[in-house]
Amino acid sequence: KEAAAQQERLELDRKEQRARIHPEDPPRYVQEPCGSDGQEGQKYAVEGYLGAGGFAKCWQAELRDSRTRRTGERVALKVVRADMGSKKMREKFRSELQVHSKMHHPNIVDFHRSFTFKNNTYVVLELCENRSLMEMVKARKYLTGPEIRVFTIQTAGAIKYMHLKNVIHRDLKMGNIFLDSNMNIKVGDFGLAALLYSPEGRRTTICGTPNYIAPEILEKGKNGHNFEVDLYAMLVGTPPFQANTQEDIYKKVRLRDYGWPPEEKRFIADEAKDLVASLLVEAGNRLTPDDIVEHDFISKGCFLDEILPEYRHCAPELP
Ligand code: ADP
Numbered sequence: 001k002e003a004a005a006q007q008e009r010l011e012l013d014r015k016e017q018r019a020r021i022h023p024e025d026p027p028r029y030v031q032e033p034c035g036s037d038g039q040e041g042q043k044y045a046v047e048g049y050l051g052a053g054g055f056a057k058c059w060q061a062e063l064r065d066s067r068t069r070r071t072g073e074r075v076a077l078k079v080v081r082a083d084m085g086s087k088k089m090r091e092k093f094r095s096e097l098q099v100h101s102k103m104h105h106p107n108i109v110d111f112h113r114s115f116t117f118k119n120n121t122y123v124v125l126e127l128c129e130n131r132s133l134m135e136m137v138k139a140r141k142y143l144t145g146p147e148i149r150v151f152t153i154q155t156a157g158a159i160k161y162m163h164l165k166n167v168i169h170r171d172l173k174m175g176n177i178f179l180d181s182n183m184n185i186k187v188g189d190f191g192l193a194a195l196l197y198s199p200e201g202r203r204t205t206i207c208g209t210p211n212y213i214a215p216e217i218l219e220k221g222k223n224g225h226n227f228e229v230d231l232y233a234m235l236v237g238t239p240p241f242q243a244n245t246q247e248d249i250y251k252k253v254r255l256r257d258y259g260w261p262p263e264e265k266r267f268i269a270d271e272a273k274d275l276v277a278s279l280l281v282e283a284g285n286r287l288t289p290d291d292i293v294e295h296d297f298i299s300k301g302c303f304l305d306e307i308l309p310e311y312r313h314c315a316p317e318l319p
Contacts, residue, residue: 022057023081023120029068030061030077030122032115040066041115044077044124054191055089056080060127075112078123082116092191097123099167100190107158109178109188128178128186129309133230136312137174142237144315145269145297146304151177152231153298154185156289162187163289166196174230183307228279228286235268235276236261256280271297 032041043064050058056078063073084090101111110126130136133151137143143151155177162169169176171192178186232240240258243249252258258280260268275297278287292298304316 021055021081021084022052023079023084025057026059026077026079026120026122027118029064030117032113032117032122042113042124043068044075044122045070046077047074050076053189055084055093056123074127076125076127078125079120080123082119082121084121093121096190096193099193099195102165103162103167103190105158105161107154107185107187108161109186125188126180126186128188129181130179130183130312132179133174133177133185133234136179137234137237139313140311140315142266143234144318145272145301146318147307147311147316148231148234148272149298149301149303150307151185151234153293155187156292158185158187160289162193167193168196169193174233177230179312181309183309183311228276231279232258232276235272236266240276240280269297269301271295271300 026046028046030044030046032043034040043066044061045064045068047060047062050060052058059077059079061075061077063071063075065071080093084093097111097114100109101114103111109128112124112126114121114123116122155172159169159172167190169187169190169192171189172187176187176189178188180186229239229241241249241252243252260273275292275295278295279292287295302319308316
């Protein structure tokens, strides 16, 4: 009885916490305030709910013209409370927006603008209609080589661009790799991204106030094997390192203790296994995005002309 009461209190606490963290639902129409030039802001008609993250909730919205007529142009609205979390969290969010707004690449979620309306901050992003790679791999269990090749090349292109701009994403996992209406990869969620300093100690590509990163966040990205682990998961359908406790998982990660399913169960090309092995090495020795694209598994395998949205649920028929 005591345990049940405690459980109930915990549940209530969690609910209250969520209500405090998450923003209020937006109204039917969201109006961006006038710009400093006096020009009227954009108007958005809020449509379907897309999902919630740590602090944010996302909605799909349609842009309306100055007379509230439909334009057919759709965006994603990421909404957070204007007074969210601690000062540190707000700083972090500002830095996420600052970094993301400087990224312009066909395989990165486009950042349109951000503004505050009533009690919420709105971030207007390119809409990714086909959700993320995480949902696709969950539904499909694993993907085919030709699909993985296309997705890997596009993701490598986005990574190369970010590195050119001195940005490291540090949270590159399937849940943050979105798919647009044409099933193109769009890397999103720059919540853990950091700006690197150039060898002379100056930040070269992006200007603005320096962004201060909490040590635990730096730590989190330090040995990150996110994309590498996901490549394995796309091929096999399960993560490479599995154990009952977090500690045992870390141990396996450190020892690179992973295996492959028996061949009669799932055939995985040797080239694919070799690519995974060369990615799961210490940070300093990892392949660059160019190396990945030039690897035999990617460059010598067959491709699909196009990836159709229906492949999210059922595998393509391969020649
Ligand atoms: P998280 O905190 O988990 O990274 P976000 O706050 O960025 O999540 O987003 C919450 C949800 O909204 C995610 O689960 C994702 O499915 C959806 N989402 C985020 N950005 C977009 C987008 N640009 N297009 C479509 N859906 C999105």
